[in-house]
Amino acid sequence: MEYPFGKIERKWQRVWREKRIFSAPQKSEKPKYYVLSMFPYPSGVLHIGHASNYSIGDAVTRLKMMQGYSVMQPMGYDAFGMPAENYAIQHNSHPRITTEENIAAMRSQFDGMGFGLDWDREVSTCRPDYYRWGQYIFKKLYEKGLVYRKKSFQNWCEECQTVLANEQVEDGSCWRCGSEVEQKELEQWYFRITDYAEELLDFSKIIDWPERVMTMQKNWIGKSEGAKINFMLENSETQIPIFTTRPDTIYGVTFMALPPEHPLVQAWLASEPDNKALHDFCRKVINEDKLLRSSAEAVKEGVFSGRYCINPLNGDKVQIWITNYVLMDYGTGAVMAVPAHDQRDFDFAKKYKIPIKIVIQKPDSSLVLEEMTEAYIEPGIMVNSQQFDGMESEAAKAAITEWAAQNGWGEQTFTYRLRDWGISRQRYWGNPIPVIHCPKCGVVLVPDRDLPVRLPDNVQVGRTTSNPLLSVPEWLNVSCPQCGEMARRETDTMDTFVDSSWYFARYADPKNDKEPFNPEQANYWLPVDQYIGGIEHACMHLLYARFFHKFMRDLGWVNSDEPFARLLTQGMVTKDGAKMSKSKGNTVDPQYIIDRFGADTLRVFLLFASPPEKDVEWSDDGVMGAFRFLNRVWRLIDGNQDLIVKGLSCNPGEIGEEIAELRYQVHHAIYRWTEDCLQRMQYNTAIASAMELLNAIVKIKEPEKLVDAELAVYGFACAALPKMLYPFAPHIAEELWEILRREKLLHESGLPGYEERYLQRDSITYVIQINGKLRGKLEVSPATSSETLQAMALEVENVKRCLDGLSVKKIIVIPGKMISIAAGK
RNA sequence: GCGAAAGUGGCGGAAUUGGCAGACGCGCUGGACUUAGGAUCCAGUGAGGCAACUCGUAGGGGUUCGAGUCCCCUCUUUCGCACCA
Numbered sequence: 001m002e003y004p005f006g007k008i009e010r011k012w013q014r015v016w017r018e019k020r021i022f023s024a025p026q027k028s029e030k031p032k033y034y035v036l037s038m039f040p041y042p043s044g045v046l047h048i049g050h051a052s053n054y055s056i057g058d059a060v061t062r063l064k065m066m067q068g069y070s071v072m073q074p075m076g077y078d079a080f081g082m083p084a085e086n087y088a089i090q091h092n093s094h095p096r097i098t099t100e101e102n103i104a105a106m107r108s109q110f111d112g113m114g115f116g117l118d119w120d121r122e123v124s125t126c127r128p129d130y131y132r133w134g135q136y137i138f139k140k141l142y143e144k145g146l147v148y149r150k151k152s153f154q155n156w157c158e159e160c161q162t163v164l165a166n167e168q169v170e171d172g173s174c175w176r177c178g179s180e181v182e183q184k185e186l187e188q189w190y191f192r193i194t195d196y197a198e199e200l201l202d203f204s205k206i207i208d209w210p211e212r213v214m215t216m217q218k219n220w221i222g223k224s225e226g227a228k229i230n231f232m233l234e235n236s237e238t239q240i241p242i243f244t245t246r247p248d249t250i251y252g253v254t255f256m257a258l259p260p261e262h263p264l265v266q267a268w269l270a271s272e273p274d275n276k277a278l279h280d281f282c283r284k285v286i287n288e289d290k291l292l293r294s295s296a297e298a299v300k301e302g303v304f305s306g307r308y309c310i311n312p313l314n315g316d317k318v319q320i321w322i323t324n325y326v327l328m329d330y331g332t333g334a335v336m337a338v339p340a341h342d343q344r345d346f347d348f349a350k351k352y353k354i355p356i357k358i359v360i361q362k363p364d365s366s367l368v369l370e371e372m373t374e375a376y377i378e379p380g381i382m383v384n385s386q387q388f389d390g391m392e393s394e395a396a397k398a399a400i401t402e403w404a405a406q407n408g409w410g411e412q413t414f415t416y417r418l419r420d421w422g423i424s425r426q427r428y429w430g431n432p433i434p435v436i437h438c439p440k441c442g443v444v445l446v447p448d449r450d451l452p453v454r455l456p457d458n459v460q461v462g463r464t465t466s467n468p469l470l471s472v473p474e475w476l477n478v479s480c481p482q483c484g485e486m487a488r489r490e491t492d493t494m495d496t497f498v499d500s501s502w503y504f505a506r507y508a509d510p511k512n513d514k515e516p517f518n519p520e521q522a523n524y525w526l527p528v529d530q531y532i533g534g535i536e537h538a539c540m541h542l543l544y545a546r547f548f549h550k551f552m553r554d555l556g557w558v559n560s561d562e563p564f565a566r567l568l569t570q571g572m573v574t575k576d577g578a579k580m581s582k583s584k585g586n587t588v589d590p591q592y593i594i595d596r597f598g599a600d601t602l603r604v605f606l607l608f609a610s611p612p613e614k615d616v617e618w619s620d621d622g623v624m625g626a627f628r629f630l631n632r633v634w635r636l637i638d639g640n641q642d643l644i645v646k647g648l649s650c651n652p653g654e655i656g657e658e659i660a661e662l663r664y665q666v667h668h669a670i671y672r673w674t675e676d677c678l679q680r681m682q683y684n685t686a687i688a689s690a691m692e693l694l695n696a697i698v699k700i701k702e703p704e705k706l707v708d709a710e711l712a713v714y715g716f717a718c719a720a721l722p723k724m725l726y727p728f729a730p731h732i733a734e735e736l737w738e739i740l741r742r743e744k745l746l747h748e749s750g751l752p753g754y755e756e757r758y759l760q761r762d763s764i765t766y767v768i769q770i771n772g773k774l775r776g777k778l779e780v781s782p783a784t785s786s787e788t789l790q791a792m793a794l795e796v797e798n799v800k801r802c803l804d805g806l807s808v809k810k811i812i813v814i815p816g817k818m819i820s821i822a823a824g825k
Numbered sequence: 826g827c828g829a830a831a832g833u834g835g836c837g838g839a840a841u842u843g844g845c846a847g848a849c850g851c852g853c854u855g856g857a858c859u860u861a862g863g864a865u866c867c868a869g870u871g872a873g874g875c876a877a878c879u880c881g882u883a884g885g886g887g888u889u890c891g892a893g894u895c896c897c898c899u900c901u902u903u904c905g906c907a908c909c910a
Contacts, residue, residue, distance in 0.1 A: 001864085212829055216905060219828070224909075244910060257910085300908080323910050342907050348863050419910060535904080596863095608850070609837060619836060624863065629850080635865090663837050675841070685839065688849035695849090767845045772891045774845060812846055812890055822890040 002627075003634035005598030009731040013114055021117040022061075024072035026521060027391035033069035034525045035061045036504055038533030038541070038566075038571060039123075042077040044082075044102030046109035048573045048580060048606075048618070051590045055603045056570055056683070057491055057532050058115045058726040065116075065747040066726065074507040076123035077103050079497040084126070085429040088461055095429045095461060100127055109591065113599045115732055119508045123754055125499035126429070130506065133516035134499055135434040137548070139445050140555060146192040149443075152330075153261055153286060156184035161467065162426045189433060189492060191421040197221055200418075205561040210569055210613070213304065213538045215427070222417025227401040228332065229410035231256060231265075234308040234317065240264065243331030243415050247404070248396040248785060249338040251385040253311050253360035254349065255319045256637065257302070257335040260285045261328035263591055268305065275702050277303060278322070285324040288806055300325045300348045311336075312409040313400070314386065323348065331415050334815050339375065346375035359384045385733045400816055405592045411635040421544065423495040428468040430493025431583035438480035438487040447481050453489070467491045496566030500541055504528050504563055511562045519557050534572070542567075568681065574605070580618070600729035601627040607683040607728050624761060630732055633694055633721055637736045640718065645741055647715020652707040658700065659710040660762065665696035666717040667758035673724050674751065690724040690761035723752040768793045769820045775802045778819070786813045793819040 037057035040050055061073040079099050087102075088095040103124060110117060123130055141147045156162075160177040174181055183542040193200075201221055226245035233240060240256065258265050260282035269275075269282060281303045299671075302323035309318050314348045318336075325344055339349035339356040349356050360380040363369050367376055382391045388399060404410040423455070432453040434446040434791065437770050446453055456475040459468040469491040470476065480487040502516065508525040509517035519756060542564070549563040572579055573588040593602045598617045605626035610614045637644060655663070676686040697717050700706070706714055719740055726733040726746045737746050760782055766789060776796040780789065790811045799821070806823040813819050 001862095133883060213906085215829060219906060222906090222909065226910080242910080246910075326909095327909075330909050337910085344908070344910080347908095361900090415909085417906095472851095523835085538905080614838090619837070620849070620863095622837070625850050628865095631864095680841075684837095685849080688839075689847055765845085769844085769891065772889090778843085812844095814891095817844055818891090820844075820890050 003638070003732070005600060005732065006595075006628075008735045009112075009114060009599055011759075012731045012734045013111055013127040015048055015117065015745075016114075017111075019152045019745070021065075021745065022071075022073065022118050023120050024070060024074075027523065028070035029802045030068055030070040032525060033064045033071045034528045034532050035064065035071060035073040036507070036528045036532070037073075037075075038531075038537065039076045039078050039500070039503065040106070042079050042099055042102040042106050042124075043087075044098075044105050046106060046113070046590055048588050048590050050110075051113060051602055052573050052606045052616060053532065053534075053570050054110065054113065054115050055606050055728075056568065057530075057728075058113075058603075058679075059607065059677075059683055060530050061116050061752075062727040062747060065587060066749070066751045067678070068721070068750070069702055072118055072121070072507070074109065074121040074123070074510075075119070076121075076507070077106075077125065078496060078500050078503075079103070079124045079126035080493075080499055082132075082162070082429070083799060085427060085461060088429075090454060096455075096457065097199065099124075105433075105803070112594055113603070114433045115174065116730075121507050123503055123510050125431070125496070125503065127513075128452045128454055129513065130503075131431040131499070133506070134431045134494065134502070135446070135503060136448065136516060137552075138434055138494070139448075141191060141551065144554075146195060146551065147185055148190050148192065150190055151187050152422075153183045153503055154186050154188060155181045156186075158179055158428075176782060186424075187408050188422050188424040188661075189494075191423055191547075193421045193544070194416055194418055195490070196547050196550055197223070197416045197418050197638060199377040199550055200543060203783065206567075207565040209567040213542065213567060213569060216538045217543055220418060223414055224417075225414055227334065227397075227404065227410055229312065229404055230720040231311060231318070231334075231336065234310055240309055240334050241332045241410075242334045242336045244336055244502060246338065246341065246397070247400045248382065248388075248393040249341045249359055250311065250313055250336065250400060251388075251402075251756070252338040252340050252357045253316065253318055253336045254339060254355045254357055255321050255324045255337045255345075256309055257321050257326045257337045257345070257348070258305075259324075259326040259328045259333060260322055260554070262322075262333050265305070265322055268307075271412055275647070277735075278305070281322065299345065300351065302352065304352075312407070313404065317433050319354065321348075321352070321354075330417065340369075340372070341375055341377055343375040343377065346372075357384060371388075380658075413617070421495075421497075421547075423498055424492040425495055426467040426491070427493055428455070428461060430496060431499060433490045433492050433494060435490040436478055436480060436484060436487045437490060438483060440480045440485055440565075441480055441487075442483050444480055444487070450481070469493075497541060497544050501544045502552065504531075505544070505549075505552065505558065516557070522557065523559050525556055527560045528567045530566045530568065531626065532568045532570055535569040538569070543661060544768075558793060569611060570612050571610065573616045573618055575618040589641075593623060597627045598630075598731070600630055600732050604630065604687060604725075604729050609684065609686045611682050611684050629691060629694070630729060632698070633725065633736070634732065636694065636698060637718055637721065638739060640703060640810075641739050643711065644715045644718045646711075647706075647721060648740065649713035650712035651716065652712050653709030655710045655713060659706065659713050660702060663713045663720050663758050664761050665729050666693055666713070666720055669693035669696070669718055670752045670754035671759060674754070677727065686724070687728055690721060693721060693724065697721075718753045722746065723749065764816055766793070768796060768799055768800050769818060770799065770823055771821070775799050775821075782816070786815075789813050789819055793821065 023248050035057050037054055052129045057073060057399060064071045068396050084095045084099050091098055125131060125170045157174040159177045160174060201218060201223060223246050226243055227247040228241055228243050230239040230241050269279060272278065302321045305322055307320045309320055311318055337345040339345040340358045341360055356369060358367055358369055361375065361383045362380050378391045382388045382393055382396050391399065402411045432455060434453050436444045436446060436453060438444050457470045459472055461468060476489055478487055478489055505522045505526060509521040512518055545563050548556065552558045553561060563727060578586060580587045590602060592679050601623060605623045606616055608626060609622055669692055673686045673689040674681045700714060703714050722733040722736040723746065734746055763779050764782050766778040766780060767774055768778060776798045778792055778796065790813060803823055808821060808823050810822040811819065
């Protein structure tokens with residue numbers, strides 16, 4: 001007989017809802033705890049990944065409630081973006097309609113999983129009451145000088161009619177639709193995240209993040225120290241600033257390398273419309289996809305510009321080349337090339353027969369120009385570098401930078417790999433940028449009283465050749481808020497990462513219609529105590545959210561430095577070793593599992609299969625195992641309920657050996673469970689402890705024959721099971737708890753408790769090792785002294801045999817564990 | 826190429842600080858029972874050996890009374906970054 005999981009799950013979901021136990025109060029005598037899982041894109045169907053991720057957050061939530069915290073676990077929807085637009089197109093509908101339908105469908109599936117979510121705080125980024133405040137924050141960023149427009153070459157997806165972030169280009173193709181990405185010059189809106197680069201490198205205010213996420217962010221930001229040096233264009237006043245991390249090699253510059261995107265190159269192209277070679281080369285390189293262009297295999301190519309510049313340090317006249325191996329986005333976009341000491345420059349110089357000049361000599365002076373087959377990039381002794389000759393090259397870095405600074409040629413500087421955040425998207429289904437373009441006044445921010453700039457409903461959503469917002473004249477054409485003349489709205493919408501960069505704060509005050517959130521309420525809940533989400537967000541979402549949080553702190557809206565105190569990056573669910581996906585055809589429908597075995601079974605399987613941060617391999621047999629386990633627990637407690645209830649009111653007293661062993665087992669299991677749940681977040685072993693406890697209890701074959709004092713232990717052991725299961729299988733746990741006639745609900749019944757004194761057994765087993773090999777065992781009382789143990793060990797028959805012919809050199813006693821004998825000839 | 830993490834039975838995984846390797850679950854083998862179930866219960870299950878014992882945590886070396894755990898080298902896998910000047 002299977003336990004009636006369907007009835008039980010519906011019953012307790014109703015009770016939790018009616019008692020509103022997951023509605024987090026704004027004030028509480030208990031300490032607060034904020035649990036947040038990354039909100040989903042509302043696809044309309046719960047997939048196994050959602051079930052897995054949110055089971056972790058729910059386990060944390062229920063544990064912290066048992067522990068006595070006032071817990072908030074909110075949920076919302078990251079509802080803007082291209083998938084929603086595409087979904088609507090496919091279903092011949094409107095994203096507003098399909099998205100709201102999907103949200104309703106997902107919410108009922110979340111409820112079917114029994115997640116303890118505070119639905120009073122639900123947020124959806126596509127609703128005007130939310131995106132209004134995103135526009136408001138945009139204006140604040142603008143007012144603080146953190147927003148600017150820039151014309152630049154962008155990854156352009158013709159299929160999606162939108163700009164893609166570099167991070168959104170995968171192997172030269174659009175990450176959403178897979179079509180080829182080309183380069184197009186566009187005026188774009190940017191957030192100056194680089195202003196916060198230095199602070200974003202500081203993780204000291206974070207309590208517990210995985211080391212590897214912090215490392216990834218550090219590498220992503222990519223700080224490097226170096227010098228900015230201004231070269232002069234020959235016969236001109238034009239400066240060409242370069243950034244270098246190797247100012248010690250500056251006397252070895254033999255050419256300058258510029259990318260085709262460089263403004264100077266663009267100017268030359270404009271002034272020489274007939275220079276076919278130059279035009280062809282530049283067009284070719286610009287349209288090469290950026291990833292391919294920056295791959296190690298790419299062949300270095302270039303054309304001589306016919307122009308020269310002057311090295312300010314020694315007055316050398318240097319050829320300027322236009323190349324495919326320099327990136328406009330990094331440093332100043334111009335590179336001083338030192339072939340002798342940089343491998344890329346070396347390869348390029350060899351290919352185009354550009355001179356090479358050694359300025360750093362190996363310590364053994366063995367470097368000979370004619371014999372060089374590769375660049376010498378190690379430190380060494382300065383040569384051919386005027387007054388710096390003879391210096392150590394590492395010391396010369398600072399000396400040369402200082403010399404250049406004193407003469408006004410340059411300065412010491414830092415540069416970051418991190419680029420400013422391009423937020424413009426040429427799509428309909430996003431948050432409109434609250435800007436009006438006036439022919440007279442220029443860029444004008446939409447006044448607060450006119451916020452939100454609402455998305456018009458009457459657009460043709462489809463694969464049009466331009467942004468659908470352009471097709472709504474009554475929305476597009478407005479009068480200028482400043483001068484009243486006819487003006488035009490900005491039609492770009494914001495990257496959806498903007499929406500998800502502050503939602504964690506909105507949950508604290510989700511219905512506020514005066515401001516994004518009330519600072520006092522936000523500060524009560526923030527920072528998020530436990531954030532849970534995928535590792536794939538390490539460099540984008542998690543970095544953008546930290547940037548926004550620091551900006552909001554600088555505005556005085558929040559008083560913490562970091563949004564997420566602890567981070568858990570959960571693994572994904574795989575099947576046959578691969579990520580589940582429709583295209584691979586290896587998906588599993590969680591709804592089927594819920595209907596057939598119950599949500600509790602699905603949750604226990606997902607949490608038991610591996611630790612939360614590791615991938616879970618799907619296994620139908622594993623699901624059956626979880627189901628069998630819950631059924632065994634059910635039969636034990638449901639079948640012995642009167643006995644257990646009686647035991648719970650019995651007094652302790654004399655007990656037999658078998659029950660003494662059970663008492664040790666139950667206290668030990670609770671101890672392990674507590675450590676695994678609270679200290680280590682290792683739910684797979686916490687569940688294993690509950691299984692071990694069950695196995696220990698069912699060893700008692702005839703509980704009805706137990707005397708009262710023994711029944712007290714038996715009852716205690718059985719009653720521990722619902723508590724231990726509550727974070728993972730809450731429905732069956734509540735039902736069993738009720739069967740045992742406990743009065744409160746489990747979340748207010750406290751953690752299961754163990755007693756230290758029962759973690760000791762009456763006798764303990766010492767193992768005896770001789771030279772590291774197991775040679776015997778010893779059953780003794782825990783109080784046995786070290787000397788006695790040593791003597792006893794030497795009397796063990798097998799030990800005596802193994803020591804025959806050897807002399808004992810040393811005996812080491814590890815209290816409670818082992819006796820180690822070192823012996824030799 | 827650089828950086829990070831990992832490698833344990835047939836499988837998923839345990840082993841909190843260096844202290845009985847393989848907890849727990851799956852699978853498998855044998856048995857019991859039967860209201861033949863996606864049941865339940867009992868016993869067994871790293872390899873070799875009749876046994877005493879030997880071997881065993883990717884491979885090789887080292888430190889230690891004692892190493893899955895610490896150190897060095899090699900191999901493999903995964904992830905991140907990648908002409909970053």
